[in-house]
Amino acid sequence: MDIRSTLQSLAGTFPRRRMRTLGRQFLAATADCRTAQQTVLRDLLKLNGNSDFGREHGLDRATNTEEFRRCIQVSDYEYYRPWIEKLKTGHQAAMLGPDNPLLMFTLSSGTTADTKFIPVSRRFLDDYRRGWKTWAIFAYDDHFVATGQKIVQFVSHHEQFHSEGGTPCGNISGLAARMQSPFVIRFMYTIPFEVARIENAEAKYYAAMRAGVADGRVGTVTTANPSTLLHVARFADKHRETLIRDISDGTLSSEFEIAGDIRTELTRRLKPQRRRAAELERIVERTGHLYPKDYWDNTQFLAVWTGGSCAAYFESVRECFGDLPTRDHGLHASEGRMTIPLEDNCCDGVLDVMSNFFEFIPADEYGTQDPTVLEAHQLDIDTDYYILLTTGSGLYRYDICDVVRCTGFCGTTPLLRFLHKGAHIANLTGEKISESQIVESVRLGADVLEVELDQFTAMPVWGEPPGYRLVIEETGASSLSTWDRLADRVDRSLQELNMEYREKRSTGRLAPLQLTQIPAGSWSRFASKRRQKSGGSLEQYKHPCLIPDLESSNAFLRDFAPGSGLTGQAT
16 A cells, blocks of 8 residues: 555645545545446556457447457356466466556465465556555545554565566555655555565564564554454563564564575664663563554554454453554455545445446345346345456456445445455455365365265354364264274365465464264254245255355254264364
C-alpha cells in the first residue's frame, strides 16, 4: 500500500487536495455503480482484447456486457492454465495487450507442484495501489494521530523465484512495498524491506520483531490475517530475553538463520538502545509478559481481516494488543481487490467499482446448469452470492469461489460481507484447503499404511492454534498406533499438496491434524439429517469429505461426536 501518499495528503496542502480528489472520485463512482462498472469493462476489453486469448474468444469485438458474456463462459484457474503457462515463458501477448506489460506473478494456494500463478500487469498493479490509497485515505481520516507515527507491516517477498521466461514470482504486497523509496520505507515503516527476503520462517519473525519491538512510536499494525498478529506477539514474548538483550546491545542474534548479505544490511542499521531495553524489562517485571499492548502503547488501530473465520482470533488478539479499533483490509485476493471498508470494527466493505468488473451468482443457484448472473447494482440485501472477477491481468468472469452477503448499499454500490470460501474450500489462516486435497491426502495415507476407509470428513476446529480434524467411524480393524500413523501421513501429504498449509504448519499457526472416531452408524444419521434439511433424495446425496466452516464443524461435533476422544494426531 502507498501510505506515503496518504500521509502527505493529510499533512500537505497540494498532496492533500490530490488525495481528497481520489476519495471523492471513489464516492462519486459508488453513486452510479452501473456506469462506473461499464466504464471499467470497456477499458479492460480495449486494454487486453487484442491479446491471443482475447482475439480467440472475440473479446476484441465486444463493447458491452451482453456481448462480453456471449464471448466467454464463467471460468476458473484451470481454464486459464494453458494461457498462463504461455505467459510464464515470456509470451506476454498470450493474455495481455501491448500497453499492459507483465510485471510479476503473485502466488496463490494450490498444490505445491501446481501453485496458481496469477499474472500481475501494470494495469492490475495500478488498480491494486489505487485501492489501497482509497482504503488508506478513509482509514487515516478516522485515525489522524496515526499519520505521525510508524507502521508495522508484515509482507512477503515479491521475487521468491523466476518463471521460465524470467518473470519474478512471489507476493504482490512485496512489490508494492519495494516500489516506495528507501527513504519512505525507513521513515514510515519499522520493519526493513530486507526482512521480507529471509527464507527461514522463525528467522523472519525474529528479524521483524527485533525491529518492531525496538520502536515505541508505532501507530498502526497491519497484516492480512489476524493469526499472524497473534503468532508474532507470542513469538516476541517467547524470545523476550533475546530481543531485549539485542535491543540493548544493538545486535542481531546469531541464533536465527539469516543469509549473510541480509544480516549485514540489517546489522548496519542497528545501534544500542539501552533506554528502550530498560523500558521493556520494566514491562516484563510488571506484567510477566512482553506483549504489544504494553510496548506499542500508542497504537491507534489494527489493519487486518476481521470477517469469516478470522473473527475467531480476536479475543486472543485483544489479550496481546489490547482493545484497539480494527480497520478491515477489505476482501481481496491474489486475483484482485473486491471491497473497501469505510468504518472501524466492521468487515462490510464497499465494492471497489473502479478496479475490476464484477458479476455475481446467487448462492442458491451456484453449480446449477444455467444460474442467474447479476451485475453489482442488481444485488439484493441479505442475499448471498459468489463473486466473478474480470481484471486488468487478463482474467475474465473468474470464479474466485468466495461467498459474500450484500448487507446494504453506498449510493447504488453494494456493501459486501465476506462469509467464507466456497462449499469445497476451508480457510482458517489463509491455507485454503480444497476438498480434492483432503481426498488425495487421505488416499495417499491409506494406501501407504494399507488401511481401508469407507467414508471420512475433514473439518476445521478452533484452538490455539487452530487446525483440522479428520473424522472416521469407529472400527476395530486397526490399532491406535495405526491411526496415529494415518493422522501423521495425511498431515504430511496435505503439506506436500498445499504450500500455504505447509507454511502455516511449519510456523505453528496451524496445529497438527487430529483424527477422531465417531460411533458406528453416525454417517448414516448425518446423511439422513442433511437430506431432510435440503430435501434431496438418497440418490442425489453426496457425502462431504470436507466441512469447510467452523460453525458447521462445531454443529457436527456437537451432534455426532459429543465428548469423542482423540484417537490419532500427527506429530
